[in-house]
Each structure stands twice: as C-alpha cells, then as structure tokens.
Amino acid sequence: MRRGVWLLVVAALAGAGAGCAGALAGYDVAPSGLTRPDDAVRSLLAAERYESALERLTPERAPTLEDELLRSLYRGIVAHYAGQYQESGGALERAATLAEDRYTRSLSREAASFLTSERVLPYQPAATERLFIHYYAALNYLKQENPVEAAVEARRLSQLLARLEEGGHAQEQRPLHLFLRTFAGAVFEAAGERTDAEVAYRHARALAESAGVPDSTLPLAADTAPLSDGTGEVIVLLEQGFVAHRVEQSLIIVLGSGELGVFESDDDERRTHAARGLATHALGEILRASVAADAGGRPRTIFIASAVQSKASADTGTSKAACAGCGGGKKATDDDDEDDDSYLLRVAWPVYVRDWLPSPGAATVAAGETSVRARVLADLSRAVVRDFEAERTELLARTIARAAAKFALTRGVEEQAGKKNEALGKILGLLTNAGTAILEQADTRSWHLLPSQVAVARLRLPAGSHALVLQVSNRAGEVRKLDLGTVEVRPGTVAFVSTRSWR
DSSP: OHHHHHHHHHHHHHHHHHTOOOSSGGGOBOTTSSBHHHHHHHHHHHTTOHHHHHHTOSTTTOGGGGSHHHHHHHHHHHHHHTTOHHHHHHHHHHHHHHHHHHHHTOSSTTGGGTTSOGGGSOOOOOHHHHHHHHHHHHHHHHHTTOHHHHHHHHHHHHHHHHHHHHTTHHHHOHHHHHHHHHHHHHHHHHTTOHHHHHHHHHHHHHHHHHHTOOGGGOTTOOOOSOOOTTEEEEEEEEEESOOOEEEEEEEEEEEOHHHHHHHTOSOHHHHHHHHHHHHHHHHHHHHHHHHHHHTTOOOEEEEESSSSOOHHHHHHTOSOOOOTTSSSOOOOOGGGSTTOOOEEEEEEEEEEEOOOOOOSSOEEEEETTEEEEOEEEEEHHHHHHHHHHHHHHHHHHHHHHHHHHHHHHHHHHHHHHHTTOHHHHHHHHHHHHHHHHHHOOOOOOOOTTSOSEEEEEEEEEESEEEEEEEEEEOTTOOEEEEEEEEEEEOTTOEEEEEEEEOO
C-alpha cells in the first residue's frame, strides 16, 4: 500500500511539472516553461495587443504577480509599448524604489523560505533588470520629448553602473555596461549636457579598451562637438525578441530503507559519508539537467530510484542499488519492497532557457539614400544568465539545506506520532513528506518581458522630416522591411527612435 501511495504522489508531481492545473500556480506551466498567465502576456505583446496585456497584470489573473515589485516591472514595460508613458514611468519609479529598498534590507531573506521554497521571498531583481528600469524610464521621457528628465534617469543609470562596477560586476558584464554607458552619453547629448556625455563616453571607451573592442564599433559614442549647421543625428534602438527566462528543473530521489538507516545512524562518520555521496550525486544530476536546459531543453523532472548508486549500477541503468560507500547500509531488493520505509527527496532549481534566436542576417536602418548597419550592443539573455551564475552556488546551497531540514521535519513527525501509534506515525510522516515535496518549487520569477538583445544605429541627417525603414535579411537573402515612421531632425540636436521586433 505504501508503494502505491508513493506512486500516486510521484505521478501527481510529474503531472504538475508538465503543466496540469494543481494547487500551486507555479506548477501550471505552458510548453515554454513559463506559467500560463505569464506566457499569455508574452503572446499578447507579440501580437501587439498591449491593452489586453495590461488588463492581465493583476494578482487575480496572474498569481505570480502578487509581488508588487515584479508587478510594477511588468506594468512598466507593457505600458511603455502601449504608449502610456506616464503610467509606465510611475510603475518603473515604484519598481526602482522597491528594488533599492530590498537591496539594502536583505536581512534573513532565507528564513521564510527554509521549509517552503524560494518563491515565498520578496522578489529581488538581478543587476541587469535593475539597470533596465532606468533605461526604460529614460525612453519614456524621450518619447514625451522631455530630454531633460531623460537625462535625470541617465544619471541614475550611471550611478548604478558605477556602484556595480566597484563591486566587480563590469568584469563579467562589460558588453552590457558598454552599451548602457554609451546610451547614457547619448541621452546627455540629447539634453545638451555635453560634459556629462563626454564622461559617459570616457567610461565606455575604457570598457571597450579592456574588452578589446575598437571605437569604430561604438555607434553611440560619437564626437560630442556641436554638429554643423543644418544637420542633426538620429539614434535608432532596435529591441528584438524576448530575453531568456527561467524554467524549473527538479530532481526526485527515493531514499530506500538502507539509506535512511545510515542517515539516522549514531555513527557520525557513516552519516557524513552518506550525506557527501548524496550531495555529489544530486549535484551531478543538477549540472547535467542544467546543461540540457541551456541547450534548449524543456522543463522536466528527473527521477532517481536510489540516492547513491554504484558505478556499475549507473553504467547498467539498474534502478535499485546498494548505498555505495555508506558503510553497510541495507541493500534494497524486491523482497523488501513491501516493507520499504522510503522517503521522497525533491530538489528544485531554476535554469535559463533561450527560446528566441536572433536572425543571422544583417539589419540596416535607411533614411532615403543614407543607410547604416545596426549593430547588436546588448545581449540581455547572456547578461541575465551571467547574473544568475554569480548567485547559483548560494542558491543551490540553500536548496540542499532546505531539503535536509524537510527530511528532519518529516522523520521527526513520524517518530513522535509513532511513539503512540506506529501506523499513524507512518501515515503522518508520509503526508508530511508529500507536502514538503510538493511545496518545493524553484523560483522561476523574472522580468522575462525584456528584449533578448538591443541593436543600435546612428545616422547623421540634414534637418527636416525623414522616413525611417528597417531592413532585415535572413539566411536566404530575403529582406523584410519594417516602417519605423517619420522622425523630425532638428539642427544640432540628437533624436531617438526605438522599436521592438517581437520575432
């Protein structure tokens, strides 16, 4: 009977991971690995149904948006594309305030999640996400033809960049910081603040030099000397696709009675040896699953019949094995299946999946006879993955510690209840184990509405109205044209045009 109950629990977990509606919203996922409400918002954006997307950004329609900061990030970017720049600016301002507050008050963040999951913690945006709060805030002001306020956001962006660079963030994120430094410089130019522009460009050139990038590949960092009479410049920002997003991977290990006996042994050496074997085995599976996900794998759950398997069993694919190296733990066999005092250990962690790939062809921006190639300066998918890699070790350590705490809780419940009624103790232990396993969920929340990359072109044009056309060629040499509208070029000024290509 016990084995039958376990099979039902495992089947329920597998079904939840595959996207069946369950008690927890985080288990109800689309084929992309996003929760279905999040996936629906993405689809509406790609269809340019911005008002409909905004209507979905409530905790009632999207349970993952119960966190005010994450909800503000979503509303900020969707309202921006809907042309509601003031609402977007207000949402992004709230997000920036909350992000700074949570960054400075990160005391005992793990306590609330120790027996549940990382998802119960207040959302803490990664460095790349915090930077793009100010990027979009500046764009909102530029769209409203208010370069002075845009320069205020560029200054806040520059201050955050400086803080991150002092902490070593720029070493891993030089291409991203290079783009944002030059973007800030261009905004300062548009506001007529040439001294600040030169400072921003100087930082950009230093980053380019350390990364071995020639100045010729920095289309934003132009000569800050005043433009000649009768000409102005246009900076085109082409945002493409969707940034890589988090999906859950999980590992379910069934600890047999032999392994449980070792973990509960009074022999410290045997217990420590078994714990090391379990951790090594689990981490190996985690790394293999993460590599598969990075290569475009779907969210999945890995089932292992025994926590620690001998090399021979692993090579032959045997599902039952002795607890290798555990110091004489009981070997699991078919003969003792009915009496198996097993424990379900579930470990869940996030991995990033990149479901949007850039077009291999060149993209150019044309204004009449003038044509300039747009260069990709920011790869946000790569940047968010690097942010995650910087904290992955700490996250996995918390996950393993939480699994150990849940194990201790379950065995404690079973032991206390079993003193009065052994059958009741086993039932309560089973239910506690099942509950803690189901509650274990990876934190897959992220600002996944950001673009995957940003390409930039800078054109010098005579004063007047100019129709801009984006041309993108594919591998077959076919050219797709996108009308960017008309831009008004004023003598001696810098104008911005930004657009998003969803596919």
